[in-house]
Amino acid sequence: MRNLRIWAILCLCVCAAVMFCGCTGTSTGETPEQGATTATPTPAEKIQVKVFHAGSLTGPFEKLKAAYEEEFPNTEVLLEPAGSVDTIKKVTENGKPADAVASADYALIPKMMVPDHADWYLTFAKNTMVLTYTSDSKYADEITAENWYEVLGRDGVRWAFSDPNSDPCGYRTPMVIQLAEAYYEDDQIFENLIEAHSDITVTEENGTYTIHATEPNPDSTTLTIRPKSVELVQMVQSGGLDYAWEYRSVAVQNDLEFIELPAAIDLSDIEHADTYATVQIECKKGDGTTIYTGAPIVYGVTVPAIAEHPEMGIEFVKMLIGPTGQEILTGDGQPPIVPAGGYGEVPAALNSLVAMKV
Structure with missing residues (x-):
C-alpha cells in the first residue's frame, strides 16, 4: 500500500512538470518575454x-x-x-x-x-616567351638577347623551366631553345643547354625537329624543372635560381628583369607561325604520348x-x-x-x- 502511494506521488510530480513546461513555453507569433533569445536567420550561402x-x-x-x-x-x-x-x-x-x-x-x-x-x-x-632573372643573378650585367644561350651554358649558372608534361610554358621552352639554333646559326645550343643536363632529346626528320620530353629527369644542379612555371618565380627572386623561362606577363606582374627574344623564336608572332611549326614536342598523355606543335601563344x-x-x-x-x-x-x-x-x-x-x- 505504501509503495502504491509513492508511485502515485511520482506520477503526479511528472505530470505537473510537463504542464509547467508547456505553460511557460512561447508559442509561434507571441512576443518573447524580456531576456529570452530568438534564432537569427542564417544568410543565404553565396x-x-x-x-x-x-x-x-x-x-x-x-x-x-x-x-x-x-x-x-x-x-x-x-x-x-x-x-x-x-x-x-x-x-x-x-x-x-x-x-x-x-x-x-x-x-x-x-x-x-x-x-x-x-x-x-x-x-x-x-603572350610571349621570355627569360627572367634579377639583378643578383649571375652575369645579370652581361646577358643580352644575343648571348643568353652562352650565359646559360656557363659553369655555376642555375636555370629552369616547367614540366613539359604538365604546363604549356614547359613544352614551349624547349621549342624556343631548338628554334634558337637556326636563328643564331649554332647547332649545339639545344645539346649544350638541355641534352647535357636532362634526358630530353631531339631528333630531326625532313626539316621538322621532334623533342622527346616524356621523362625529363633534369640534373637539378644546372637545370631544374618544376610542375608549374609560376613556381619558379619565387626561386628566382630568392636567389635559388639565376634564370627561369616564363611568359612576359608573369615577368611583368612579378617585377622580374627579362630578356625579350627575337620574334622568330619567342612564339609571339603569327607571321612566324610556319617557322614555329618546324618544332614539335612529344609529351606524356595518360598511358601514351601526344605531340604539341610549335605555334603562336x-x-x-x-x-x-x-x-x-x-x-x-x-x-x-x-x-x-x-x-x-x-x-x-x-x-x-x-x-x-x-x-x-x-x-x-x-x-x-x-x-x-x-x-x-x-
Whole structure:
C-alpha cells in the first residue's frame, strides 16, 4: 500500500512538470518575454563559382575575381591555378566540376575537351616567351638577347623551366631553345643547354625537329624543372635560381628583369607561325604520348559541360573578354584578343563580344 502511494506521488510530480513546461513555453507569433533569445536567420550561402586556370593567369584572375564579386555580391569565386594540361585533366579525367576553364594554350581545349567535355571555346589573349632573372643573378650585367644561350651554358649558372608534361610554358621552352639554333646559326645550343643536363632529346626528320620530353629527369644542379612555371618565380627572386623561362606577363606582374627574344623564336608572332611549326614536342598523355606543335601563344577559355553553375561561368567569361578583362590583361602585360575568337556553339550571351571563327 505504501509503495502504491509513492508511485502515485511520482506520477503526479511528472505530470505537473510537463504542464509547467508547456505553460511557460512561447508559442509561434507571441512576443518573447524580456531576456529570452530568438534564432537569427542564417544568410543565404553565396554561390561558389569555380574557375580552373593556367598558373600564368593568377595575377589577372585575382583582379577579375574582385571585380566579379563586386558585380555579383551573391557569389564567391574560387580560383584554382595549375599547369594547363593538369587544369584540364581535373575536368576530363578526375570529373571535378568547374564553372570556367582557362588554358595558356587554347589548342588544348579542342584537343582534350571537345566534344565530350565542352562544345565551344574562345581565344582571348596572347603572350610571349621570355627569360627572367634579377639583378643578383649571375652575369645579370652581361646577358643580352644575343648571348643568353652562352650565359646559360656557363659553369655555376642555375636555370629552369616547367614540366613539359604538365604546363604549356614547359613544352614551349624547349621549342624556343631548338628554334634558337637556326636563328643564331649554332647547332649545339639545344645539346649544350638541355641534352647535357636532362634526358630530353631531339631528333630531326625532313626539316621538322621532334623533342622527346616524356621523362625529363633534369640534373637539378644546372637545370631544374618544376610542375608549374609560376613556381619558379619565387626561386628566382630568392636567389635559388639565376634564370627561369616564363611568359612576359608573369615577368611583368612579378617585377622580374627579362630578356625579350627575337620574334622568330619567342612564339609571339603569327607571321612566324610556319617557322614555329618546324618544332614539335612529344609529351606524356595518360598511358601514351601526344605531340604539341610549335605555334603562336594564344590563351583559351570555356565553360565545361559538367559546370555546376554554367550561367555564372558564362558571366565570368563575359567579364574576361569585355572591357574589364581587357583592361586587367593589358595592365598585367598580356595583350587581349579583341574581339575574342569564338569556336563551336558559343552561348548567345557572349555573341556581342566574339568574332566567330571557322
